[in-house]
Amino acid sequence: MASVSSRGRGRRTINEINMVPFIDVMLVLLIIFMVTAPMITPSMVDLPSVGKAAKQPDKVVQVVIQKDDGIELVSEGSTVKQSLGTIAGAVKASIAKGIEPGDAAVVISADRNVKYETVVKVMDTLQRAGVQRVGLSVQLAP
Secondary structure, eight states: OOOEEOOTTSOEEOOOOOOHHHHHHHHHHHHHHHHHGGGOOOOOOOOOOSOOOSSOOSEEEEEEEOTTSOEEEEETTEEEEEOTTTHHHHHHHHHTTTSOGGGEEEEEEEOTTSOHHHHHHHHHHHHHTTOOOEEEOOOOOO
8 A cells, every 4th residue: 555645735656666565575585595506406417428349240231321311231242222211121131141140230331411311211211120239320520
C-alpha cells in the first residue's frame, strides 16, 4: 500500500518502492550460492583412450570411400570396387582367408568431403555383418 504524507495543505501519496526487502533477499541468495558453489563437483567425462589393444592385428583390410561415395576394398595389395550392399560380404571373405576373425582389423579411410552419413552407413553395415574391429583412418594436422 502506498503511504500517505500530510505535508502542508493536502494529503499526497508517495510513489516510491521500498528497496530494503529486495536487497535483503538478494544478499541471502548470494550467501546461499557462495556456500553451495564449492560443494558442487564438476562432472567427469570418461573418454575412451587409444592404444589399449593387446596386440597388433595380423591382417588389416582397408575400406576407402571416395569423394563420389564410391567404395573400394584394399586387401593384400589389390583394390576392388564395391557397393554398400556387397562391402560386408567382401570384407568377411577377405578376412576369412586363413586368419581368425578376431585377429583382423578393418580400417575405413574416407575423403575429407565425404558426408558423415556415408561413413556411418559403412560402419553400420560392417557391424551388422559381425566385423568386430573397425577403425577410422585419420591424418594428423602438422
